[in-house]
Amino acid sequence: MAIYNINEVFTPTRPARKNFIKRKPLDKRLQRALKTPGMQVVIYGHSGSGKTTLLLNKLKELNLKFVKTNCTANMTFDDLLSNVYIKLDKELPPKKIDKEKQVGGGKLSLATIASFNSSTTSENTTERSFISPFSSIELTLSKTIGEKESIWVIEDFHKLEVDVKSKLAQLMKVFMDLSDEYSKLKIVALGAKNTAREVVELDSEMQNRVSEIYVPLMNDEEICKIVENGTNLLNISAKEHVINDVVDHSHGVASICHQLCLLMCKSVDIDSTDEYDSGVELDFEDFNFAASEYIQQVSDTLKSAFQKAMKIPRSNEILSCLAENDIDGVELQDLVEYINENFDAVEITQTTLEEPLSKLSCADHGSVLMYNEQSENYSFKDPFYRLFAKLFLKESHKKKRLSASEVNKMFNQLILSAKRSYSNPSNNLANSTDTLFNDKSDIDDAEKLSNKWKKSQSRINRTTE
Template sequence: MPWSEKKGMQSEKSLGEWFTPSLPAVDNYVDRGILDKKIFREFAQKGRQVLVYGPTGAGKTSMVLDNLGRLQEQYQTKYVRVTMTNETTTESFIADVANQLNLERDVQVIKTDENGQSIKGGLKILKWFDISAGVQDKVSKQTITEHYTGTDDFSVLENVLFTTNTVLIVDDMENLTDAARPLRIRLAEIAKNMSDDAINYPNSYAKIIFVGIAETAEQLWHDVQSLKSRLATIKVPYLNHDESNAILENGWRKSSLSSSEEQVKRATYISSGIGKVVHEIGQKTGHAAIDDETLQIKDEHIDTAIHDILDVNELDYEEILESAKIGKC
C-alpha cells in the first residue's frame, strides 16, 4: 500500500484506539474461551459474589469489564468501579462510591430523647440523595430528592446496589494497607450480606466483584469466614500464545498495518503473555513503522518498539517480565 501522510495519521489514531497498554482492553479484547464462560456464569448467578485474581498484567479487569458488558445486555445491569490505593480509607471509599452512583451523602445526628429534650451523642442518620436531576441553571437552587436512608453507610450502599441493579467492582484490592483493614472487613461483610439478602431482590443481579491477587481471597476469608462459601474465586492466568497473537493481529489490521505470521509470533514471545506488554509492543511497533513512512511492519520496527518500551518502563517491565517467566502470581 503506497504511503501517504493522511494514511499515516489515520493509522496512528487507530493504534491509540486498539492498543491500550495503560487501560483495560475493551475494544481489542480477545475471547478467552472457557474462562470467559466461567466468569460470566458466576456473574449471572444471583447472590453470587466473585473474586477475580491473578498476576499483575494478566488482564483481570479487562475480563471483568467485557463480561459485565454482556451481563448488561442480558439483564440490564449497571456497574461502578472503585480502584483501591495505599491511601484508601473507609470514608474515602464511601465518598468515591457515592460520587460514582451520582448520589450525595448527608449525615445528620439526632440528639433528642423520647421527650424531645436535647441529649449528648445521639443517633447518626445517613441520607444518600439522588443529585442527577433538578438543576436548572448555575444560580437556581438545586432540587434534591431523597432516595436512601439508614444508620450505616454499608447497609445503605447494599440497598442502593440491589434497587438499582448495580454491580460494584472493587479493583486492585492488593493495594489496601494494614491501616485499611477495617475497610476490608466491611467489604467482606457487605459481600456476605448481599449473598444472604439477594432473595429479597428477585429481579436484581447486584453483587460485588473483587479484583486482586491470590492473597486477596485469604484476607477476605480471614476477615469473614462465612464469606468463603458465598464467594466464587476465579484465577486469570497470563495470556497464551494464541490470545496474544489475536490481540496483535487484530490491532495491526484495524490500524491498516500489514505483518507476517513470524513477526506476530516474535512480538508474542517477547510479551511473555502479559497483556499490558502485548498492547505496548503492538502500539509502539506500529509507531515505528509510521515513523519509517510505511504501513508494512518490519523486524526492525519490533526492535525499535522493544528499546522504546525499556527506555520508558525499564524497572516496571523488568519485574513483571521476570514474574511471567517463573510463573509467579
C-alpha cells in the first residue's frame, strides 16, 4: 500500500498532483494548443476554477519546460523581463546607456539593478541590464527562452496595467514569428474571465493566433471525485451525505473542497494513509467541524468583503435578492424584476445593474459575487458567503445607521453565529444565549441555512436519513 501524507492529497493552497482530477475536454483542448508551434495560449476563468492546476499537470505530462512569472498589480514591463532573466540565470552583456537618450523599457528599480551588479557615474550609467530599444528586448527575450526550449507562463495576467498588457500582447507576436526556429516557444497567460478578450482587444492581429481556453468552475461530479479519490488515497471513507455537503459547499471551487476535506481529516486525526485499515468513516460531525473551522479561517476575508460590498450602490438590493433565491443564483433579468417588485425606488433596467454587479464580482470590491458564463447566473461566491449575507441583511435592517464600531461588532457576532450553525448543531440558534435573532421567524430562517444547501438539480444521487 502506497503511503501518502495528507498534504499531498488535499492541497487547498497549491496545485493538486496526487489528487488531480483530469477534465477531458479541457485537457484535450490545452494539449492541442501547447503542441501547435507558434500558438499563444490564454487560460482564463474564475479564481479557484483550476486553471493553474490544469496547466501545470499538462506541462508535466508532456514533459515541457517552463519559466513562471506571478504578476502583481504594480509590476512594470521591466519587472516582468527581469523576473524571466533571473529565473533563466541569464544576463545580457554590459552596455553604455546615455540617460538623456535612453529609450525602451524604462528605469529599473533599485532591487533589479542590484541583481545585475550595476555601477554608476555622474554622466552615464554602465549596468548589466536589458534596457534597450523595444524591438531588441522582444527579440532577445524570445531567443533566450527559445534556446532553453521553454514556455513562459504568466500567472494573474489580469492584475497588470493596460500598458504592460499591451507590450505583452506585442511580445506574443514575436514569440509566434520565431516559432519556426524555436518550435516550443510560446507564452501561456493565465487570468480572470476577461483575460482572453483583453489580449485580442489590445492587439487585433492576435485574434486568430491565440488559443482561448475557458476553465469553468468544476461540476458536481468533478468535486465529488476529489473527495472520493482523496479518501481512497488515504484508505478512509466518507458517508454519502457528507460527500454531498462538501460538493454543495464547494460551489464548484476545488480549493474549498480540498480545504473542507483536509479539515475533516484533521477532525479524525488522519495525517497520512491509514496503514492499519482502521475503518475510519467521515460523518456529519466531521463535516460540521470542518465548516466551522473554515468560517473561522476566512472570517477576516468575509468581513472585509462585505464591508467593501456595502459601499457599492444597489448592493443591498442585489444581495437581498440572491440571499432569498437558490444558491445557484439568478439571471440578470430576475434580479431586475425582484428589485423593481420589492424596493420603493425608481424602476430600474438591466443596464442599471451592470456596473454594481461587475464591482461585486471584482476582487477590488471583495468578490462577494461570481458570474457563471454557462448558466448566465449571478450567485454568491460560495454558500458560506450566502449564509453570512443572509445573517448580515437581517441584522443590518434593524438599524439603518451604524457607527464604525457597531459595524465591526456586528460582523464579529455574525461570524460567531455562522460558526455556531455548524460547530454546535445539537444546540440550534434558538437556544443560544447571545443569539442575534429576536423572533421565531428569524431563528427558523437561520436554522434552514445551517447546512441545507441541497441543489435543485444536482447530478449526484442524494439520499436522506
